[in-house]
Amino acid sequence: MERPFVHLHVHTEYSVLDGFARIEPLCRKAAEMGMPALAITDHGVLYGAIDFYNACRAYHLRPIIGCEAYVALDRLTRREASDKRQYHLVLLARNAIGYRNLVQLTTAAHLEGFYYKPRIDRALLEKHHEGLIALSACGSGEPARRIQDGDREGARAAAAWYRDLFGPDGYFLELQRHPGMPELEGVNEELARLGKELGIPLVVTNDLHYIAPEDAVPHDILLCLQTNKTRNDPDRLKMPDESFYLKSPAEMWELFPEHPEALENTLRIAEQCDLRLEFGRVELPEFPLPAGHTPESYLRQLCEEGLHRRYGANLRQEHRDRLNYELSVIERTGFALYILIVWDFVNYARQRNIPCQPRGSAAGSIVLYCLGISDVDPVAHRLVFERFLNPERQEMPDIDMDFADSRRPEVIDYVIRRYGQERTAQIITFGTLGAKAAIRDVGRVLGMPLSTVDRVARLVPALPVGITLDQAMEKSPELRQLYEAEPAIHELIDLARRVEGVVRNVGTHACGMVVSRRPLAEIVPLQRTVKDEKVVMACFPMNTLGEIGLLKIDLLGLANLTIVDEVLRYIRQSTGREISLGEIPPDDPDTFHMLSEGGTVGVFQLEGAGMTRYLMELRPTSVDDLIAMVALYRPGPMEHIPRYIEGKNYPERVTYLHPSLEPILRDTYGVIVYQEQVLEILQKMAGYSLGHADIVRKAIGKKKRELMDQEESRFIQGCQQNGLSQEQARQLWEQIQPFAGYSFNKAHATCYGVLAYQTAYLKAHYPAEYMAALLTTYADNTDKVALSIAECWRLGVAVLPPDVNRSAEGFTIEELETPTPGARHKRAIRFGLGAIKNVGSGPIRAILEARERGGPFRDLDDFCERVDWRQLNTRVLESLIKAGAMDSLPGRREQLLADLPRALAAGIQVQRARESGQMTLFDLLGEGPAARPSRPLPDVPSQPRRVLLSWEKELLGVYISAH
Numbered sequence: 001m002e003r004p005f006v007h008l009h010v011h012t013e014y015s016v017l018d019g020f021a022r023i024e025p026l027c028r029k030a031a032e033m034g035m036p037a038l039a040i041t042d043h044g045v046l047y048g049a050i051d052f053y054n055a056c057r058a059y060h061l062r063p064i065i066g067c068e069a070y071v072a073l074d075r076l077t078r079r080e081a082s083d084k085r086q087y088h089l090v091l092l093a094r095n096a097i098g099y100r101n102l103v104q105l106t107t108a109a110h111l112e113g114f115y116y117k118p119r120i121d122r123a124l125l126e127k128h129h130e131g132l133i134a135l136s137a138c139g140s141g142e143p144a145r146r147i148q149d150g151d152r153e154g155a156r157a158a159a160a161w162y163r164d165l166f167g168p169d170g171y172f173l174e175l176q177r178h179p180g181m182p183e184l185e186g187v188n189e190e191l192a193r194l195g196k197e198l199g200i201p202l203v204v205t206n207d208l209h210y211i212a213p214e215d216a217v218p219h220d221i222l223l224c225l226q227t228n229k230t231r232n233d234p235d236r237l238k239m240p241d242e243s244f245y246l247k248s249p250a251e252m253w254e255l256f257p258e259h260p261e262a263l264e265n266t267l268r269i270a271e272q273c274d275l276r277l278e279f280g281r282v283e284l285p286e287f288p289l290p291a292g293h294t295p296e297s298y299l300r301q302l303c304e305e306g307l308h309r310r311y312g313a314n315l316r317q318e319h320r321d322r323l324n325y326e327l328s329v330i331e332r333t334g335f336a337l338y339i340l341i342v343w344d345f346v347n348y349a350r351q352r353n354i355p356c357q358p359r360g361s362a363a364g365s366i367v368l369y370c371l372g373i374s375d376v377d378p379v380a381h382r383l384v385f386e387r388f389l390n391p392e393r394q395e396m397p398d399i400d401m402d403f404a405d406s407r408r409p410e411v412i413d414y415v416i417r418r419y420g421q422e423r424t425a426q427i428i429t430f431g432t433l434g435a436k437a438a439i440r441d442v443g444r445v446l447g448m449p450l451s452t453v454d455r456v457a458r459l460v461p462a463l464p465v466g467i468t469l470d471q472a473m474e475k476s477p478e479l480r481q482l483y484e485a486e487p488a489i490h491e492l493i494d495l496a497r498r499v500e501g502v503v504r505n506v507g508t509h510a511c512g513m514v515v516s517r518r519p520l521a522e523i524v525p526l527q528r529t530v531k532d533e534k535v536v537m538a539c540f541p542m543n544t545l546g547e548i549g550l551l552k553i554d555l556l557g558l559a560n561l562t563i564v565d566e567v568l569r570y571i572r573q574s575t576g577r578e579i580s581l582g583e584i585p586p587d588d589p590d591t592f593h594m595l596s597e598g599g600t601v602g603v604f605q606l607e608g609a610g611m612t613r614y615l616m617e618l619r620p621t622s623v624d625d626l627i628a629m630v631a632l633y634r635p636g637p638m639e640h641i642p643r644y645i646e647g648k649n650y651p652e653r654v655t656y657l658h659p660s661l662e663p664i665l666r667d668t669y670g671v672i673v674y675q676e677q678v679l680e681i682l683q684k685m686a687g688y689s690l691g692h693a694d695i696v697r698k699a700i701g702k703k704k705r706e707l708m709d710q711e712e713s714r715f716i717q718g719c720q721q722n723g724l725s726q727e728q729a730r731q732l733w734e735q736i737q738p739f740a741g742y743s744f745n746k747a748h749a750t751c752y753g754v755l756a757y758q759t760a761y762l763k764a765h766y767p768a769e770y771m772a773a774l775l776t777t778y779a780d781n782t783d784k785v786a787l788s789i790a791e792c793w794r795l796g797v798a799v800l801p802p803d804v805n806r807s808a809e810g811f812t813i814e815e816l817e818t819p820t821p822g823a824r825h826k827r828a829i830r831f832g833l834g835a836i837k838n839v840g841s842g843p844i845r846a847i848l849e850a851r852e853r854g855g856p857f858r859d860l861d862d863f864c865e866r867v868d869w870r871q872l873n874t875r876v877l878e879s880l881i882k883a884g885a886m887d888s889l890p891g892r893r894e895q896l897l898a899d900l901p902r903a904l905a906a907g908i909q910v911q912r913a914r915e916s917g918q919m920t921l922f923d924l925l926g927e928g929p930a931a932r933p934s935r936p937l938p939d940v941p942s943q944p945r946r947v948l949l950s951w952e953k954e955l956l957g958v959y960i961s962a963h
Contacts, residue, residue, distance in 0.1 A: 005249035006266040009205035014047035017226035020210040020219040027055040037062035037270035044118040066092035076113030076121040088137035098131025110527035172203040180240025202262035216242035218498035224445040295336040306370030355561040361387040363747040392691030405557025422519040426537040427512040438496035511556040560604040566773030574813040601791040627753030631744035672739040674746035686718030768827040782957035796824025802831040802885040805856040809834040838879040846871035864907025882951035895937040
């Protein structure tokens with residue numbers, strides 16, 4: 001029988017760009033080797049702890065959660081040159097107390113001790129050592145480092161300190177042996193002597209960084225990426241040999257025959273580590289309820305009030321029954337508090353006129369409609385509640401909210417204030433090496449020519465998203481041909497395949513937040529976000545946070561809601577009207593006519609050549625048509641768009657497999673468009689409950705063959721009981737297979753289809769305001785600005801150049817005073833000064849303030865004398881002139897540029913004299929600049945029109961005086 005051994009010093013891919021061991025194959029291999037347990041000890045982090053715990057359980061290994069911590073040479077708050085070095089210390093959790101201390105240590109290391117690395121110190125260890133076992137670590141551990149430095153007494157003192165802190169069975173001196181590190185032999189001998197002198201047990205580890213010997217090369221690639229070096233750089237960081245892999249127990253016993261007790265101690269330590277984590281129990285944050293209310297009773301009260309507010313005189317028993325049913329399911333599943341939490345921050349947004357709406361299946365709930373979370377009536381749109389909350393699955397529903405992206409930070413700030421900074425955090429994400437990135441990174445490490453690497457990377461197809469290199473080789477014959485023909489590219493792709501999918505970096509989730517009842521530092525490791533050191537993020541993946549019972553909130557930013565917000569603001573400014581989206585009529589013929597004529601530029605979800613062509617063929621007449629197009633215009637269902645269009649235009653051609661399908665598919669002309677239709681077919685044709693139907697739909701979509709085979713006979717039998725023949729039932733089963741996989745969630749399509757209609761309505765009826773909002777939102781995107789300006793002129797909306805006497809910082813609406821060629825609308829869009837390159841907010845603010853105080857500028861001298869000279873320089877003024885923003889002043893652009901040095905110097909002189917108390921002749925006479933005669937401008941030749949236009953293109957990104 002093989003003697004047991006447990007690996008206690010293990011780096012996974014979450015030791016980013018230093019570990020190459022992926023968790024699932026690592027655990028599988030350890031189990032195959034007959035190991036009873038396995039540890040995870042990534043550098044300074046616990047990123048993979050929960051995934052590792054679950055993987056160990058799946059392979060019947062005892063999980064040992066740990067971390068290789070960085071210990072500061074002195075205090076963790078000290079940041080001097082010598083503090084760039086740290087000691088290493090392996091910490092393992094014995095139990096739940098130890099795990100909590102590990103979480104708090106790693107959090108403090110990142111939030112308080114970060115200096116090149118996340119560091120702890122002895123004072124922090126004294127506070128958080130309970131429930132932990134410590135190993136002295138590799139050659140960078142304090143005893144080993146001091147021994148190598150010739151400081152035996154220091155090593156002895158350090159080992160004694162750790163022994164006294166962690167106890168005689170809680171601190172072990174770590175022995176490692178790697179052929180390329182001969183210095184470890186002397187270290188091991190000295191550690192063994194120290195152990196004997198101080199009564200400290202020894203333990204053997206292998207400093208594991210990858211799973212198998214052949215992983216040494218891809219691991220080396222990661223080290224090069226970490227240090228930004230090529231493999232042929234002689235001075236780069238690299239492992240001394242290829243022994244840092246998951247060795248078998250036999251190999252480890254063969255490696256240390258002289259230390260049988262140190263090998264047996266790996267098992268002894270594993271037996272002491274008995275951490276049991278609970279999953280599945282959601283711990284929602286405290287929510288203030290009115291006196292005498294439970295979450296369920298308060299939710300019911302809010303919904304009853306909302307029901308009358310939403311339906312008024314149109315309230316029917318159908319609405320009451322639907323509300324009572326949904327509330328009963330919510331009460332039974334225990335999610336009332338969660339829905340109230342979402343209602344609270346959405347209500348905050350609504351009160352401040354921040355446009356928002358749910359995405360996904362949430363719009364299928366009348367509860368959310370009554371609460372004002374959704375503006376889509378699920379009864380009118382025949383949306384299915386069970387897609388949102390399935391009573392047969394007991395899963396936490398997701399209410400993902402879109403907010404105007406320009407105002408999303410206001411909602412985030414509210415959530416933080418509501419629940420407390422220590423109970424809220426953003427969420428970490430892990431960037432992995434995709435197919436193209438793997439090729440580019442490996443090519444750089446191999447020192448290959450950039451042109452060669454770029455040529456290979458470009459052959460990887462862009463779709464599907466997340467394509468692998470194996471899939472790319474199948475889809476791209478040219479890529480496979482290169483791979484087979486050129487040895488260098490063969491090596492490049494083979495190595496890229498090895499590192500593909502490995503964690504490359506960490507970032508912050510674009511929209512996720514986590515909210516807790518208790519301070520997060522007690523539950524989950526935290527660190528600062530990359531972009532903002534004042535903001536912290538929870539350091540488990542988003543799904544893992546939900547698994548351990550924390551509330552995840554998705555607050556997404558949607559640019560089109562920002563556009564809507566801007567449009568409504570422009571309408572208020574230019575017309576004085578207050579418009580709400582809820583007041584927009586749902587059947588406006590002008591809107592549908594505009595879409596039928598192809599006027600889709602800037603319309604949410606409906607722009608683009610393909611969609612525009614289909615809309616012109618469809619000639620939509622209802623919001624339902626737009627909802628269906630939103631659902632169908634995707635790879636897969638797109639092939640059914642011609643059939644849908646034909647059905648709308650020629651309803652007599654629509655056929656159904658069986659008459660009982662007509663009520664389900666009538667609205668979509670016989671085409672299965674929505675997931676809800678799949679559920680209805682399963683329910684009405686085969687007798688399924690909606691809850692079970694959704695489970696089956698998901699199984700079909702994920703191609704779970706075993707469950708599909710079980711359900712096929714049940715489905716056919718149910719259909720036969722409802723009047724279908726066996727052949728019809730079989731055909732229907734075959735028909736729903738592809739649709740279950742790629743049909744769209746109708747609730748989501750409805751939210752986006754309604755918003756698409758609303759944006760189209762605003763464009764059709766308020767074209768100047770709508771296009772101004774588009775230009776404002778996309779001001780930093782030159783291509784979109786150019787496209788939008790072209791669309792303005794197509795609509796007959798004049799776009800006026802920037803003007804120091806008329807422009808604000810952003811785009812504005814103004815009435816046309818004189819007829820303008822090509823303009824059919826009275827209101828035009830004026831370019832803002834902020835659109836001009838090299839003109840920042842400081843100069844713009846100074847220009848607007850001077851104009852506010854003294855009226856329009858008379859000439860260049862007047863401008864230079866009145867605008868704060870500290871905000872002006874030659875570059876700013878040249879940019880204003882060349883962009884045409886001074887065309888309203890006397891003189892051509894060429895003359896103003898020639899006169900600029902004199903005017904600027906004179907203006908600065910006048911302002912300085914004024915500031916020092918000196919007065920000009922006009923000041924003494926009490927006359928302002930208007931009394932001063934304009935100075936003649938230099939006589940310089942005119943520039944060709946193409947030069948003037950090139951200035952505009954350079955500074956505005958578009959040609960503005962020629963359209």
